[in-house]
Amino acid sequence: MFVNGWCRIWTSCRRVIYSSRKRRIGGGGWRTLTGRTGPKHANTSGAQPWSSGAPSRFCHSDFGDLYENVSVQKYIQQLTEEHGNVRKKLQHLYVSESERKVLQMRHTELLPLVTMFERIQEAQKDLEELSLLYNSAGSKDEDEQLMELCKEEEMQISSKIVDLRKDLMEALVPQDPLDSSNILLEVISGRTTGGDICQRFTSEMFEMYQGFASYMNWDFEVLSCSDSEYSGLHHAAVKIAGENVYRYLKHEGGTHRVQIIPEVGLSSRMQRIHTGTMTVIILPQPVELDVRIDPKDLRIDTFRSRGAGGQSVNTTDSAVRIVHLPTGITAECQQTRSQLKNRDTAMKVLKFRLYERMMDKENNLRHRARKQQVGMRTQSDRIRTYNFSQDRVTDHRTGYEARDIKAFMRGGEPLYHLVCDVLKHSEMEALLGAVESSSSSSSLKPPELEQSAD
Amino acid sequence: MSVFKSVMWKRALNAGLMCQPKGTWGVHAVRRCSAPAVPVNRITALQAMDIWKRHFMERGVTEPEHSSQHIIAHLLGAKTIESVERGKLTELLSPEKTEQVWKLCTRRLSRMPVQYVIEEWDFRDLTLKMRPPVFIPRPETEELVDLVLADLERFPKPGGVVDAQRSFMEVGCGSGAISLSLLKSRPQLRAVAVDRSLDAVNLTRENALRLGLQDRLQVYHVDVMKDAETVLDLCGPVSTLVSNPPYLFSEDMKSLEPEILRFEDHAALDGGDDGLGVIKQILALAPQILSNHGPRFCILQKDESNEHLDMDLH
Numbered sequence: 024m025f026v027n028g029w030c031r032i033w034t035s036c037r038r039v040i041y042s043s044r045k046r047r048i049g050g051g052g053w054r055t056l057t058g059r060t061g062p063k064h065a066n067t068s069g070a071q072p073w074s075s076g077a078p079s080r081f082c083h084s085d086f087g088d089l090y091e092n093v094s095v096q097k098y099i100q101q102l103t104e105e106h107g108n109v110r111k112k113l114q115h116l117y118v119s120e121s122e123r124k125v126l127q128m129r130h131t132e133l134l135p136l137v138t139m140f141e142r143i144q145e146a147q148k149d150l151e152e153l154s155l156l157y158n159s160a161g162s163k164d165e166d167e168q169l170m171e172l173c174k175e176e177e178m179q180i181s182s183k184i185v186d187l188r189k190d191l192m193e194a195l196v197p198q199d200p201l202d203s204s205n206i207l208l209e210v211i212s213g214r215t216t217g218g219d220i221c222q223r224f225t226s227e228m229f230e231m232y233q234g235f236a237s238y239m240n241w242d243f244e245v246l247s248c249s250d251s252e253y254s255g256l257h258h259a260a261v262k263i264a265g266e267n268v269y270r271y272l273k274h275e276g277g278t279h280r281v282q283i284i285p286e287v288g289l290s291s292r293m294q295r296i297h298t299g300t301m302t303v304i305i306l307p308q309p310v311e312l313d314v315r316i317d318p319k320d321l322r323i324d325t326f327r328s329r330g331a332g333g334q335s336v337n338t339t340d341s342a343v344r345i346v347h348l349p350t351g352i353t354a355e356c357q358q359t360r361s362q363l364k365n366r367d368t369a370m371k372v373l374k375f376r377l378y379e380r381m382m383d384k385e386n387n388l389r390h391r392a393r394k395q396q397v398g399m400r401t402q403s404d405r406i407r408t409y410n411f412s413q414d415r416v417t418d419h420r421t422g423y424e425a426r427d428i429k430a431f432m433r434g435g436e437p438l439y440h441l442v443c444d445v446l447k448h449s450e451m452e453a454l455l456g457a458v459e460s461s462s463s464s465s466s467l468k469p470p471e472l473e474q475s476a477d
Numbered sequence: 478m479s480v481f482k483s484v485m486w487k488r489a490l491n492a493g494l495m496c497q498p499k500g501t502w503g504v505h506a507v508r509r510c511s512a513p514a515v516p517v518n519r520i521t522a523l524q525a526m527d528i529w530k531r532h533f534m535e536r537g538v539t540e541p542e543h544s545s546q547h548i549i550a551h552l553l554g555a556k557t558i559e560s561v562e563r564g565k566l567t568e569l570l571s572p573e574k575t576e577q578v579w580k581l582c583t584r585r586l587s588r589m590p591v592q593y594v595i596e597e598w599d600f601r602d603l604t605l606k607m608r609p610p611v612f613i614p615r616p617e618t619e620e621l622v623d624l625v626l627a628d629l630e631r632f633p634k635p636g637g638v639v640d641a642q643r644s645f646m647e648v649g650c651g652s653g654a655i656s657l658s659l660l661k662s663r664p665q666l667r668a669v670a671v672d673r674s675l676d677a678v679n680l681t682r683e684n685a686l687r688l689g690l691q692d693r694l695q696v697y698h699v700d701v702m703k704d705a706e707t708v709l710d711l712c713g714p715v716s717t718l719v720s721n722p723p724y725l726f727s728e729d730m731k732s733l734e735p736e737i738l739r740f741e742d743h744a745a746l747d748g749g750d751d752g753l754g755v756i757k758q759i760l761a762l763a764p765q766i767l768s769n770h771g772p773r774f775c776i777l778q779k780d781e782s783n784e785h786l787d788m789d790l791h
Binding site: 031226230245247248249250254325326327332333334335337338339340341357358359360361362363364 | 540543544547557558559560563564566567590591592598599600601602613615616617619620623678723724725729733736737738741745746
């Protein structure tokens, strides 16, 4: 189960981070010279930066900290070796055209990583030289001046190292090729017995994502939208287009839960907390060529397909429903008064869903995981809780907590921070995953690479 | 004959408009209808929709739910119920708004098509003004425009002549739906449209003006059945001739639903004994109107099953 897998990797991640944090000294994110030599010089007077008003989290960690991870270090070594081998191979004359192309691509991929790593090592060397200078300084006046300069430069280099490490870690995160895609976002109300909590919550979530799209300067195109009889929303489908939409919103898919104490005026017996749920589905937009649909495979239902049409009938029913016969996937739209426009919109949605089905077929773990997030829509699958009575939003995958739920639901900066946090966690997990899988495969690596040096 | 028809329509309209509890309408009123009273207490749009849906159902008005939804959405400034601004549906309507709802919905009670009640409708990506008795564009005709556009793509004028010198003629333009859609999609195209109904000619001109397309469309009041030569004199050869002509059999006219029978121009529907009267006339004209280049074929939309008859004109 994906959720368990996530938890398992999380505990290992936390262990890694905590162990590096023990060696982490000082506040503000950089290490002092003395700190590098051992924990006995730990400066414990520095305030913990993450407890001062910032949202609390279970697993607070920085990308840069992963640098200290033994497996990550090994991984970097492997990549450096690979880069060396690739470069050597490229210098050989008897490399075939196709192989040259592959090697060239790999070289282009690895070069920036290796360069960053070299710069980190250079900076560390500078730091060591500086520490020698520092330790050899006496207590005379001019030496005190020298010590001041040393300290300043030490701060600079240390901060540079931190930045470089963070950059390197981020560069090592395996890229999701779908990250830059536009998406189809769907909000679906859950079911409760009595009342309209779910529908109202769905409507608020719709507006939250609308606000977020505006904040991120994305295009928010409503494809279909069905209000409930009360003041709420049953279901809506939106196409969001812009830069890296999928990257930011891919982790929004799943069950969201709301906890609310209903309006004042009810008897105390009714004043208990009410719970509702809704589901968010995020589908990446297929590239046109990826989804080819044969018109023969489609059954298009319109008013006229149910009987007479044409000049002999007057109708205002322009709803369209398309069924893809081989898979049974459907899409419908009655958003506009033009049947043609509704049909085009329904086709768009159908393509999103077909693409999703295609990706599923490829047994991609990511997509399976996403489906499982949405599948059951039971309480146990919730990814986030919006607690209006306690004024906080909690993401259950990372423990991230945000206050001021009213501001959060406007979909601006607070949501952006949460989304970035979830993204960071998942990227770190992806990095560790790549590291682990490469270390397990390296032991099985064929000996050919070692023989390349001739 | 036509005088009687126009009187009938006017009376039907008046019956719809005067459906007030205290209203007086003549013995010749097409249908008795007593309008439900405007509520005393304020109600929400949703409640109004529900009330009128029930009224329509009680009186046998077709598409009761769609009718009330479209009319009320229109009065709330939206085109469909889905696109009404969030929250507006559950707000209380002002007394003025409620009266408007009642006025328009009462018209629908007389079986006036929704398109005439709200005086507009959408066709592809255009919003057109609608006015009885001018024929209301059917959804199927949206596809006809697609077919013409596809052909314009596939068969550019030989000699590298670009859209700028291409023109088409539409016979029986009605509200202007087909011509205006084509002109909107192809900024360089020019067109000539004719209709035997002066109401249609005026409405097409009005819609062209509203859409800013009046410079590329000339509309003439001509009856192709009677004045074929006049049609030929209107313009030089065109590369395309397009039409959604009347095609119903005369004997089928009387079984049409009230929405059409009472309110739409019968001449826009009645194709004669074999349904092909106007079609044949257009086809006879075609060789003289069409320029000498390019293939000759036409696509006719016919029948409930929406078969397209592709006929080779050679």
